[in-house]
Amino acid sequence: MAMTHKARILAAARKQAVDKLPFGARIDVWYNYHSSHGTLPEKYKGCNMVEILRDQGAGAQVRHLRIWRVEYDNLEVVIHEDPPHKTTEWRTPLGTVTMKTIFTPQEGPWIVYEVDHPFKTKEDYRVIEYILENTRIVADLDEYHQKERMAGEDGMVMTGMDLYSPMQAIMRYWIGYERFFYELHDNPAQVERLYELEKELAKQKLQILGDSPVEMPLLCANWSDEFHTPIFAKYFIPWLREASDYLHAKGKVTHVHADGEMRRLIPLFLETGIDVAEAWSPVPMTRVTTAELRKAWGDKVTIWGGIPAVLFEPQYSEEEFDAYVMNLFKEISPGYNFIVGMGDNLPFDGKIERVGRVAELIDKYGRLPLEV
Amino acid sequence: MVDYSAVQQAVIDGDDEKTVQLVKEALEQDLNPADIVASGLQAAMSIVGSKFSSGEFFVPEMLLAARAVTKALEVLRPRLLDPGTVTIGRVVIGTVAGDIHDIGKNLVSMFLQGAGFEVIDLGTDVSAQSFVAAVKEHNPDILGMSALLTTTMPGMQATIEALESAGIRRQVKVVVGGGPVTQHFADRIGADGYGADGGAAIELCRKLIKE
Numbered sequence: 148m149a150m151t152h153k154a155r156i157l158a159a160a161r162k163q164a165v166d167k168l169p170f171g172a173r174i175d176v177w178y179n180y181h182s183s184h185g186t187l188p189e190k191y192k193g194c195n196m197v198e199i200l201r202d203q204g205a206g207a208q209v210r211h212l213r214i215w216r217v218e219y220d221n222l223e224v225v226i227h228e229d230p231p232h233k234t235t236e237w238r239t240p241l242g243t244v245t246m247k248t249i250f251t252p253q254e255g256p257w258i259v260y261e262v263d264h265p266f267k268t269k270e271d272y273r274v275i276e277y278i279l280e281n282t283r284i285v286a287d288l289d290e291y292h293q294k295e296r297m298a299g300e301d302g303m304v305m306t307g308m309d310l311y312s313p314m315q316a317i318m319r320y321w322i323g324y325e326r327f328f329y330e331l332h333d334n335p336a337q338v339e340r341l342y343e344l345e346k347e348l349a350k351q352k353l354q355i356l357g358d359s360p361v362e363m364p365l366l367c368a369n370w371s372d373e374f375h376t377p378i379f380a381k382y383f384i385p386w387l388r389e390a391s392d393y394l395h396a397k398g399k400v401t402h403v404h405a406d407g408e409m410r411r412l413i414p415l416f417l418e419t420g421i422d423v424a425e426a427w428s429p430v431p432m433t434r435v436t437t438a439e440l441r442k443a444w445g446d447k448v449t450i451w452g453g454i455p456a457v458l459f460e461p462q463y464s465e466e467e468f469d470a471y472v473m474n475l476f477k478e479i480s481p482g483y484n485f486i487v488g489m490g491d492n493l494p495f496d497g498k499i500e501r502v503g504r505v506a507e508l509i510d511k512y513g514r515l516p517l518e519v
Numbered sequence: 520m521v522d523y524s525a526v527q528q529a530v531i532d533g534d535d536e537k538t539v540q541l542v543k544e545a546l547e548q549d550l551n552p553a554d555i556v557a558s559g560l561q562a563a564m565s566i567v568g569s570k571f572s573s574g575e576f577f578v579p580e581m582l583l584a585a586r587a588v589t590k591a592l593e594v595l596r597p598r599l600l601d602p603g604t605v606t607i608g609r610v611v612i613g614t615v616a617g618d619i620h621d622i623g624k625n626l627v628s629m630f631l632q633g634a635g636f637e638v639i640d641l642g643t644d645v646s647a648q649s650f651v652a653a654v655k656e657h658n659p660d661i662l663g664m665s666a667l668l669t670t671t672m673p674g675m676q677a678t679i680e681a682l683e684s685a686g687i688r689r690q691v692k693v694v695v696g697g698g699p700v701t702q703h704f705a706d707r708i709g710a711d712g713y714g715a716d717g718g719a720a721i722e723l724c725r726k727l728i729k730e
Contacts, residue, residue, distance in 0.1 A: 494669035
């Protein structure tokens with residue numbers, strides 16, 4: 148009996164044998180946009196993403212942010228809704244910090260974007276410390292189970308540590324990238340104190356993940372080598388190694404969402420113990436080819452991705468698309484430890500039929516070992 | 520006597536306090552403020568930009584160097600006979616309509632300022648008409664547009680078309696960048712240049728200014 152999409156993806160993630168190249172497609176930007184604008188193709192109106200991908204012959208990625216929720220003690224959280232913006236106030240005995248976010252799923256994105264970060268002055272360190280000290284992580288899997296049922300054997304529910312490992316959370320969420328680097332330079336002790344507190348919360352999340360049915364937890368997302376390389380060894384590798392080791396002991400495989408520029412992170416990645424680099428986005432979206440990445444990582448890391456999002460757009464012809472996919476097969480030959488996917492999403496103006504075309508090319512040429 | 524290589528080194532080290540101190544000493548020694556800018560600060564940022572492009576430097580080093588230059592310029596500006604001499608060109612920059620991602624745009628903006636450009640930052644979610652209005656108002660040498668979403672990239676083409684409709688396309692060089700943007704895309708929409716990162720953006724703008 149043929150393997151299911153989910154079984155094939157998980158086997159490749161675990162570096163086990165598979166019959167043909169696994170294909171786990173991600174189309175939520177395209178789907179969110181067209182379902183909001185009423186422009187889904189006629190035959191897909193009323194369908195969910197998994198049903199559309201099943202029709203295209205592809206495995207599915209179903210995004211789910213977290214399997215836990217945050218609860219606070221000894222502080223008040225006040226939320227002001229002004230769609231598409233939301234302002235969150237954390238009112239503590241030591242002061243108040245605020246964050247403004249924007250959420251526009253009708254245009255594609257599935258997560259909020261931080262417009263204004265909680266950290267604004269040095270006085271905010273103590274307030275954010277207080278918030279983190281008074282935060283509890285509580286398991287909350289109801290929605291995950293719904294999505295798991297939706298994905299079934301057609302694919303994977305992609306979830307894990309929220310999106311960010313501890314230092315990434317401080318950079319991306321609490322302080323913001325640019326200010327973060329000034330602060331790490333000017334006030335390293337305070338930044339490291341936040342890091343330690345975030346790590347303690349991350350350990351609570353890890354425990355929930357370890358005890359959950361999630362097979363392949365996400366440990367971090369959205370790196371770019373020009374930002375992360377200088378601090379990766381000190382603040383990312385130790386935590387990612389600890390988290391991977393913990394989850395491996397629980398029978399899990401781990402992954403990160405690696406859709407950014409990776410060149411200078413490639414050698415460092417091998418020290419993290421992470422099993423899968425998902426959303427791999429090669430040239431022309433980044434400066435690294437899949438062949439280079441395969442050469443650097445060998446069979447140590449399973450790569451998930453390989454087809455840049457822009458290739459699905461009309462600016463590339465059908466012939467160019469086919470040629471890119473066939474060249475990808477050559478680059479990854481003999482094809483083990485690889486899951487075909489897009490880096491990182493089908494664009495809103497991408498051609499859904501090309502998802503089906505990838506599935507056709509895999510059926511025709513993707514038996515392992517690859518012989519293209 | 521302060522020599523410019525010391526000023527350059529302080530900038531390269533991202534040491535804002537030392538940079539400002541050396542600039543103050545240079546002024547006390549009656550060195551020409553315009554020379555301090557050109558031979559000290561801008562020369563340093565050129566080195567920093569090259570180190571970034573070659574992979575030796577990363578974003579943190581660029582940010583700290585740009586901050587040192589910005590602080591030094593605050594000291595120098597009142598002493599310059601023509602404050603315009605601190606700029607090597609004017610850039611209007613923004614993230615295109617529908618897109619609120621600003622990290623890449625902010626970095627390029629800071630790097631450009633550090634390198635000696637005057638930057639007018641229009642922020643995020645900037646419509647084609649707002650770009651056109653800013654070009655008319657500020658008469659920049661370069662218009663820079665950023666997008667992180669494939670959904671918003673068409674805003675770059677719409678802006679170029681709006682510049683053409685307004686009859687001002689030829690008076691400004693248009694450069695584009697951002698996560699999903701490629702040289703292929705830049706060529707297709709008729710942009711004058713594509714910058715893959717902040718370092719490349721500086722070099723690109725310098726090159727376009729000389730054309």
